[in-house]
Amino acid sequence: MKKLIVFLSIIAFTGCATVDQQTGEQNPNKTGKGAGIGAIAGAVLGAAVSSKSDRGRGAVTGAVLGAAVGGGVGHYMDKQEKELREKLKDSGVQVNRQGNDLNLIMPGNITFAVGKSDIRSDFYSVLNSVAQALKQYDQTTVRISGFTDSTGPLSFNQRLSEERANSVRTYLLAQGVASERIDSAGYGPANPIASNASEDGRQANRRVEIKLIPIQQ
Known part of the structure; x- marks a missing residue:
């Protein structure tokens, strides 16, 4: 043994x-x-x-x-990762792999206007590509998380992060992704991926992440 x-x-x-x-x-x-x-x-x-x-x-x-x-x-996740990397190449969206989970990191500066939760129209094509991949590989759950930097009132940042995550969820639903697969949440300035002491760091922290988790797990 x-x-x-x-x-x-x-x-x-x-x-x-x-x-x-x-x-x-x-x-x-x-x-x-x-x-x-x-x-x-x-x-x-x-x-x-x-x-x-x-x-x-x-x-x-x-x-x-x-x-x-x-x-x-x-x-299964290898194939989905390859598909997403091809579709999102040069889009500004990062595709990260952790075990069998895939995480799509969407910087806020290419997704939303400053302080707004309406998706920028020039980002529609990117989300359309994500939606196509999600429909093709439907054996995953989709967890959408919104984040902000630490500037401004905490209550505003929390609400903005929730609204942005929900905007992405609503858009993917409109493209035909099944509602039972998707949940969304906002976390305000929690879980920063860079220092909020610099503008570049704050910009990196203003983001939406889409985590794809295989249902078979």
Whole structure:
């Protein structure tokens, strides 16, 4: 059993490297990692629910099933990530990957006018591309979060962040994304990604993020 876990751990943290189409950097293969991690979880669970004499066989069976599930989710998100990177290239939207979650970071300066929650008309085409990908890959939940910088009254920033997140949600719904998949929330100046001491940092913090989470998780 211990040897099996060690072997699967090696699979989970190795694998082919893929080239990030946006940055040109090499990233670990998420499908292989997903399969390895799923295999480890399946092996542990399979052994735990099996009798003492059958723990080895239970671990192997669990590992096979776990690898299939983990690898399937990873492959699905690999394809969605590739699609989004191609559609959003040069749009100003960042596509970040954390495990099997995808996070789209939309800077406020290209999405909204200062202090407003109405989406800029020149950003419609970008959101249309996002909506197309969401409809094509419908096995994800969509979490929309609005953020502001720390300047101005907290109550105003909180309300503005909520309204901006809801504006993006409303737009995606109008493009045909299912309502039960999407939720939105505003967090005001919480969770800054840069220092609010500089204009560049404040601009980075004024943003909307769309997190895509696979339903299979």
